[in-house]
Structure formats: C-alpha cells, structure tokens
Amino acid sequence: MKATLLVSLVFHALFLVAQPFYFQVFDTQDGLLSTDVSCLLQDSKGYLWVGTEVGLSRYDGYTFENFTTSDGLARGRITEVVEVADGQLWVLAQKGISFYDGTSFHPIKFQEDGIVDGYLQSLQLMPNGRLWVGSNKGLSYLDRTNWELAIEQKETSLFHHFPASYSIFDMNFDASERLYFGSRNHLIRYDGTTWDTLGYTSDLKYEHLLEIKLFEDGRIWTGTSRGALLEFSEGKKKVLLPAFEKKQHLSAIIEKEKKYWALDEDGVRIIEESGAHSTYSLYQALGVKLMACMTKDHEDNIWVGSTEGLIRITARDFELYPTLDTLAPNGIYSLGERPDGTVLAGSNQARLFEHQDSIFKRINLPEGLSTAEIVGIFYDREGALWLPTYWDGIFRIKNGKTTKYWYNEGFSPGADIRFGFCSTTNSIWLGHNFGLSRLTFDSNEQHQFKNYEGLHQVGFNAVAELKNQALWFAGDDGLYFLKEDSIQKHPIFEEDIRINGLSVDEEGNLWVATLGRGIYQFKITEQEKLERLQHFDTKDGLSTNFLLDVIADDLGNIWIGSYKGISVLRKKGDGFHLNNYNPQDGLIEKAYQRILFHKDQEGTIWAATTMGLMTFKAENIYFNPVEPILNLDKVLVEGEAIDWKTQELVLPYHKNSLSFEFTGISLKNPSKISYRYLLKNAMKEWSLPSQQHKVDFNALSPGAYVFQFIASNNDQVWNSTPYEFSFEIQPPFWQRWWFILTVLGLAGIITFLVVKQRERKIKEEARERGRVNQMIAELETRALRAQMNPHFIFNCLNAIQECILTEQIDAAYNYLFKFSRLLRRVLESSAKSLIPVAKEIEILTLYLELEALRFDDSFEFEITLDESEDEVEDIFIPSLMIQPFVENSIWHGLLHKTGDRKVTIDFAAKKESLICTITDNGIGRAAAAK
Numbered sequence: 001m002k003a004t005l006l007v008s009l010v011f012h013a014l015f016l017v018a019q020p021f022y023f024q025v026f027d028t029q030d031g032l033l034s035t036d037v038s039c040l041l042q043d044s045k046g047y048l049w050v051g052t053e054v055g056l057s058r059y060d061g062y063t064f065e066n067f068t069t070s071d072g073l074a075r076g077r078i079t080e081v082v083e084v085a086d087g088q089l090w091v092l093a094q095k096g097i098s099f100y101d102g103t104s105f106h107p108i109k110f111q112e113d114g115i116v117d118g119y120l121q122s123l124q125l126m127p128n129g130r131l132w133v134g135s136n137k138g139l140s141y142l143d144r145t146n147w148e149l150a151i152e153q154k155e156t157s158l159f160h161h162f163p164a165s166y167s168i169f170d171m172n173f174d175a176s177e178r179l180y181f182g183s184r185n186h187l188i189r190y191d192g193t194t195w196d197t198l199g200y201t202s203d204l205k206y207e208h209l210l211e212i213k214l215f216e217d218g219r220i221w222t223g224t225s226r227g228a229l230l231e232f233s234e235g236k237k238k239v240l241l242p243a244f245e246k247k248q249h250l251s252a253i254i255e256k257e258k259k260y261w262a263l264d265e266d267g268v269r270i271i272e273e274s275g276a277h278s279t280y281s282l283y284q285a286l287g288v289k290l291m292a293c294m295t296k297d298h299e300d301n302i303w304v305g306s307t308e309g310l311i312r313i314t315a316r317d318f319e320l321y322p323t324l325d326t327l328a329p330n331g332i333y334s335l336g337e338r339p340d341g342t343v344l345a346g347s348n349q350a351r352l353f354e355h356q357d358s359i360f361k362r363i364n365l366p367e368g369l370s371t372a373e374i375v376g377i378f379y380d381r382e383g384a385l386w387l388p389t390y391w392d393g394i395f396r397i398k399n400g401k402t403t404k405y406w407y408n409e410g411f412s413p414g415a416d417i418r419f420g421f422c423s424t425t426n427s428i429w430l431g432h433n434f435g436l437s438r439l440t441f442d443s444n445e446q447h448q449f450k451n452y453e454g455l456h457q458v459g460f461n462a463v464a465e466l467k468n469q470a471l472w473f474a475g476d477d478g479l480y481f482l483k484e485d486s487i488q489k490h491p492i493f494e495e496d497i498r499i500n501g502l503s504v505d506e507e508g509n510l511w512v513a514t515l516g517r518g519i520y521q522f523k524i525t526e527q528e529k530l531e532r533l534q535h536f537d538t539k540d541g542l543s544t545n546f547l548l549d550v551i552a553d554d555l556g557n558i559w560i561g562s563y564k565g566i567s568v569l570r571k572k573g574d575g576f577h578l579n580n581y582n583p584q585d586g587l588i589e590k591a592y593q594r595i596l597f598h599k600d601q602e603g604t605i606w607a608a609t610t611m612g613l614m615t616f617k618a619e620n621i622y623f624n625p626v627e628p629i630l631n632l633d634k635v636l637v638e639g640e641a642i643d644w645k646t647q648e649l650v651l652p653y654h655k656n657s658l659s660f661e662f663t664g665i666s667l668k669n670p671s672k673i674s675y676r677y678l679l680k681n682a683m684k685e686w687s688l689p690s691q692q693h694k695v696d697f698n699a700l701s702p703g704a705y706v707f708q709f710i711a712s713n714n715d716q717v718w719n720s721t722p723y724e725f726s727f728e729i730q731p732p733f734w735q736r737w738w739f740i741l742t743v744l745g746l747a748g749i750i751t752f753l754v755v756k757q758r759e760r761k762i763k764e765e766a767r768e769r770g771r772v773n774q775m776i777a778e779l780e781t782r783a784l785r786a787q788m789n790p791h792f793i794f795n796c797l798n799a800i801q802e803c804i805l806t807e808q809i810d811a812a813y814n815y816l817f818k819f820s821r822l823l824r825r826v827l828e829s830s831a832k833s834l835i836p837v838a839k840e841i842e843i844l845t846l847y848l849e850l851e852a853l854r855f856d857d858s859f860e861f862e863i864t865l866d867e868s869e870d871e872v873e874d875i876f877i878p879s880l881m882i883q884p885f886v887e888n889s890i891w892h893g894l895l896h897k898t899g900d901r902k903v904t905i906d907f908a909a910k911k912e913s914l915i916c917t918i919t920d921n922g923i924g925r926a927a928a929a930k
Helices: 003-012 144-151 282-286 323-327 737-805 809-830 837-854 870-874 883-894 925-929
Strands: 021-026 037-042 048-052 056-059 064-067 078-083 089-093 096-100 105-107 120-125 131-135 138-142 160-163 171-173 179-183 186-190 195-200 209-214 220-224 229-233 236-241 252-256 259-263 267-271 277-281 291-296 302-306 309-315 334-337 343-346 352-356 359-363 385-388 394-398 401-405 417-422 428-432 435-441 447-451 460-465 471-475 478-483 486-489 499-504 510-514 519-524 530-536 547-552 558-562 565-572 575-581 595-599 605-609 612-616 629-637 649-651 658-665 674-680 694-697 703-712 723-729 834-836 860-865 876-878 902-910 913-920
Touching: 021 282, 037 078, 037 291, 037 302, 037 309, 048 078, 048 302, 078 120, 089 120, 096 120, 120 171, 138 144, 171 209, 179 209, 186 209, 195 229, 209 252, 220 252, 236 267, 252 291, 259 291, 267 282, 267 291, 277 282, 323 359, 323 612, 334 595, 334 605, 343 605, 385 417, 417 460, 428 460, 471 499, 471 510, 510 547, 510 558, 519 558, 530 575, 547 595, 558 595, 629 703, 629 723, 658 674, 658 703, 658 723, 737 809, 737 837, 809 837, 834 837, 837 860, 837 876, 837 883, 837 902, 883 902, 883 913, 883 925
Parallel strands: 460 499, 499 547, 649 723, 860 902
Antiparallel strands: 021 309, 037 048, 048 056, 056 064, 078 089, 089 096, 096 105, 120 131, 131 138, 138 160, 171 179, 179 186, 186 195, 209 220, 220 229, 229 236, 252 259, 259 267, 267 277, 291 302, 302 309, 334 343, 343 352, 352 359, 385 394, 394 401, 417 428, 428 435, 435 447, 460 471, 471 478, 478 486, 499 510, 510 519, 519 530, 547 558, 558 565, 565 575, 595 605, 605 612, 629 658, 658 694, 674 703, 703 723, 834 876, 902 913
C-alpha cells in the first residue's frame, strides 16, 4: 500500500492546513489486478468488487482475488457490476455480459444480437426484472423471462433494441420504474411507452451526461463530460458546479453525512446543503490521475477508482499539523496553554510555538534559551510563564523579565527535567531523573529549592493534583504521594513498576498508566488510601501494556497514549468500551519515542510526540457502529477444500480433521478486526480475541457440531449474531445405532436362549432330583412294607389258625374273608407308587377290622374325612403310607391300656396339603418305652 508515503504528501499539499481525510491507495503491488479501475460495487456480503481494464478484483479487507476471461468474464474493460436480489452479480464488460452465481462466472452467449457489436457502457436492473444495457449504439433490454433463459445459455435473440446515434453512459430509475438516461446534450425519461426529453445542455456545450442521480422531491442531478454538475427540476436547469475549460468528466455523485460528493477526473468536490462547495485534488494530494468511478460502502468509506489505483477515503478523526513538521522537525516535547486559552508547543533548540488561526507560529524567546529542549510549559498563579528545559535550566518569564534557575541551586548535576507543574498553592514542582524538587517563593519573591531526601535513585515522570490539593506522583518504581511535606511510596503495587502517566477524572478517581502492566483506576477513599476499581490490559483488548501517558476528557472518557497509538476507554453506562486507534485512523505513522497529552480550555485534547503533533475532540471522533459482515470462505477436510455450500456436510469417522477460513468484512480499518470462534460439542467457551481468521480442529470425535464465529470492527463492535455452520462426523459402523441395536439384539437373544437353556436345565435337574427323591421314598416305603407286611400277614394267619383251633368257624371265615380282601388290596397297591386317599382309607379300614377281630374287639376305631374339601378325593398318596403309624398306635399305645381304648384317624385338606392326624388314648410313648 502507498499509505505511508502518500499520506505524508497529503499533509504538505492542500494549502498546508490540517487535512480532514485519510487516503490509502491500492495498486498491483497490493494484489489489485490492474491499476486502471473503471467501476466499483460493494455487494451484500461486504466484498468490494473492483472492475478494471482486464478483469475483476474482489477485496475482503485483506487480499484481492482476481478474475479474468479465463474465469468466465466477457471480453473488454469491466464497465458495470450490478447485484440482483438473490445475491447474483451481473458483470458488464465492453464486449459482453456474464453473471456470477456465488462460485464462478458464466458468460452469456447471444446470437443475432447487435448489442455485442458496440461498446457496452452501463447496466441497470429494474425491480420489474427488466435488465437494461446502454451502449455506444443505444439502449437494449432483457425481460426477466429472457434473462433467465440467457442464464440457461439459450442460443436465441433475446434483447429488445432501441438504436441511437449516441452513447448511453449512465441510467437510473425512479419509484415508478421510469428509466432516466443521458444522451449527447439531452436528459431523457422513458416510462415504457413514451420518450420524454426533460432538459437540454447544448446551450452550455457540456456534451455528454455521464451521471444521473434522482431525488425523492423530483430533482435530478447530472454530471457532464466537462465536469459540470447540473440540476433539473420542474423544467428548470441550474448549474451547481461550473464546467472546466477542458474535458473533466464528472462521473459519480454520492451522498455522505448530508453532503454530496461529486467526482471528476481530478478529485472530489464536496457540496454543502447551503450550496457551498470545497475541492480536494487527489492528483495534487496523491499523485494519481484520472478518477473514473466512486462508491460508498456500508461503513461510509469513500472508494475512488482511477487510472493509477484504488483509493480509500476515510474521515480523519485526528488532526495533524503539517507545518510543525518543518518548524519542529524533531517533534514536540511539551504542551501548555496561556490563560486566554492559546495553546503553546515546545520543541528542541528552545523553539516555542503558539496556535493561531489553525496554524502554529514561532514565538521569539528571550536570550539565554538557545539549544535545549523545552520539556515543560505552564503558568504560575502570578501569571508568569515557566519553561523547564534540558541543560539550560528553568526559565521564568513575567512582564518581559526573564529569570533563570540553575540546577546547582537544588538539583544534582546532570539531572534531566521530566515535568514541571504549578500547584494550586503556587508551588513549582519539578520531576527529574534524580527525584523530586519543589521551588517556593516568599512575599519578596525570594525562591527556595527543596530536594526530597531518599529519592535520589528514583526518576519521576508525572504529577496529578486532586480537588483537595492532594498531590500524587508517578515514579520509575511505583506510585508516590505527598504527606506532611514528605514524599511517600504507596504500597498499592506489590512490586516495583514504572508509572508514566497520571490523570484524575471528573469523579475524582485516579488513573495510572504503567509501563508493562496496562492501566489502573483507583478510588481515593482518604488522603493516602486507594481502592482498586478496574484494570485494563491486552487481555481486555488494549493494543499494548506499555503505556506512555493518560488523560481524562470532559465526557468521562479516558485517553491512553502508547508506542502503538492512542486508545480510549469510552464511557458507556457504568463501564467503558475500549477502542484502539492506529495510523489508518489518522494518527502519525512514524514511530515516536514519547507521547504527551494536554487538554485545553475547550476540551480539545492535544497529543505531542517526537514525530509531530495531533489533536482531537472526543465528541468529533467517528464511532463505527456497523458490525462486520461475516463470511465463511473455505472449509477444508483433511487439508483439502470441499464444496460445502450446496449440501449438508456429513463426514465419515476417519475424516475428522477440519479447517475453517473465515472473514469479517469491515473496510473501515481491516487491520483492527478481531475474531472469536466456538465449536459446539468440542469447546466449552469462546476463544479469546485474535486477528487469526483460520482455525484447525484435529481428530474430532464422532458427533454433530456447530462452528460459530464473530468479528469486531475497528471500534471493537462485535457481531450480535454469530455465523453458524453445522456438520456431522459419523461414527464407525461399530458405533452406529443400527449396529449397536443389532449387537444388543443378538446379545439379548443369546442371553434369552442361555437363560431358557439354564431354566430348562434347572427344571430337568429339579425333576431328576424329584424323581430320585420319589424313588428313594418308594424304596423306603417298599422297604417298610417289606418289613411290616410279612409281620402283619403272619399275625393274621396266626389269628385265623387260632380261630380254627378253637372251633370258631364263623369267626375264622369272617377273619379269612376280611384278610383276603385286605391282601388283595395290598397286592393291588403294592404295584403302584401312589394310590387315591379313598383306597388308603379302605385298606386302613380292613386292617383295623382285622386287628379288632384279633383282639376281641377290645378297642374302637374311627376314620373321618373332611367332607367340605372335595379336592381330598382327588389327592394321591404313597400306598400303605398311613398303616405303619396306625399299627404303631395300636400295638404300643392301646394294647397296654386297660379299659376304654380308641384310635381316630382324621384326613383333612388345607390349601395344597393333605393332613392326616392319628389320635389314640393309649398309655403314651413314655410308658410304652418302659
């Protein structure tokens, strides 16, 4: 860029007065396709399109991307670029038309259309969809349907032509969609049916009309090929800007801040509402020739195209004084002010200047001030001017009398004065590299120096006086204050830190500018008590932590000077908004060694540096409220760019490294744009502000992500809504839901089968255990029967034999009958494991009857069955299970008893059990055991 060199030229041009604009020139060295610029457009995405003689360049604030015929543009100089509602661009070249779909350019091919035989010069798209083209042979237009067919490359004749013998350089349309254009010496309007001539210029010999601007009140402004600006209103013609003797094309008219900018080949002419106008020759200021086009971007920057490059014009917020570059080539070392408000500036070689009529003039000083730098300018309460200097001592000038005070009157040899200050008590304070000194006067103006002890190793750089007359001092190793005529170091800082500047705001808070630690705000609660309120450094957006000076303005803003420029903590509600300013905002471009602030009686702040003088007023500095326009430029997967605009981005698991390149377009001062980004599902917090606009994410886990970013403009205004881009990284097949469900399903089936198999095995084992237990029980029963039955049978046969021997034939027959029945029942049951309860009762009855017969009916028996439980009849039990217990009751209980003897057998069903109760009134188990 040519800014560094050319801006300095600006300051020496234009009558050597403070320049209100900052200029920046771009050419091929900056990446521009060609220096011959012919048209300009900023699109809705913020890109600045620059038409040149050989193609088109797109500028995003950082770089130029260039396009030529090899990219699909039509041949010839680019004469117009128009954006339609859907963001599509139409590009008019001298020999054809092309359109841009957001990715690439496509030329439109026409057959049998005479439009391509001429030079295409202007393009206009009306709301009704009609595309008008002006050429050196007349007017032509495409209807919406036809230009949609043209996009589809239909090889047909689509244009409607209105041939003419003159060139159409510019067109415009009003709210009624009536077309206005200029011809040679004519202003013409076309409403779709009728052609009306609204005015002539032939009497003024202004030749062609090159620019048409319409106003809502019906006025029409036109620029001519000889630089005149005309107004047509209600049939009347008015010359707003006179023509030049030679051709000086007035090719553009724009509105900015209620003023109108008219561009001719030499520069711009700014027209006030009152009609007054001022001229700025860009040729004289920048050395560039032949201005051809002009536009205003979203942030009110003015862009001018010329035959020697692209020029950006921005308002200069900070005024510079080029005259001092010559008068004080080594810079300004001090600032002060007369009681009447006249600002004074001191330099080296004992040069003192006063500000009069917007310029500085040198003041003749008394003899004795010859070579030293004037490092301080202040007045005491008696109206005397004080000029502390290096090497030459301290001078007091009053009523034409000059008094000189030497260092040996109170200073150590070689002391360098850093500041001078007169307190409200009329004490003169001098800070130097060997400490602090105070100069006082008595009623007879007899002076006395005092050097404060213990400070000879400390340098002092600044002083601040509070409303209560308390004094605070900035030292090389910390903060000091005056207490009872003693200078004491405050313990607010735990370690030594150099303080370069102090200032007290309207609320009485003390601001401390440090070298390396940023800036602090302290509330002074008592004479020597400090309460830290706020601290700002680079983490908060400050351009550097190495600060040189600080000053509070009348609006509550805090201005900070550093090697990197000027920063401001702009008062905003209960807090501050931090802005940084650099040379592109109008500051001095050369590196300086020191900056010193001074606020005059009108609230204007002056900044003196070793490379010149700047001044500004807080309320006049433009604050840019426009958020940057966010664009995602590239998405790279595994290092390769992909087409992410046309489809949703879904990536396989092994392509999980992505890079994003993005831009926040703010053309006011792109060097100050900062970015923050966030990747949802991978980051918990937004990144810290940075000027990097590319970020890499490696080895991302499978999942859904949203990449977001925001940007801040030159005044640190951040986007309120982030740009969002969603993408997904699919998991490997073994992590996908269907695979997991399949595995879970199979696992479930296998588990189910295993459980079922286990259940079957358990049941089989239970059945086997039951079968074994049953077999054991059967064996035990059979064994029991094998033991009991022979005994019982033997007894029965003996009883029958006894009846026969005693000739009790009837009894023997009865006994034998019952015995045979019992034997048959036993034999029938012995082959079965289980028999019904009824069968068991029948066997027990026969058994008891036989036993009763044997013992002469000496006992009674009773068998009962719970008739309320019908289920008892369906219950099966092991055969002869009860008989051994009944036999035991008879033989061991009843037969040893005399008298009434009885046994009762009761069967009852309870829930799922059969309970058999055998009751006898025998002698009992204990007696039977004896």
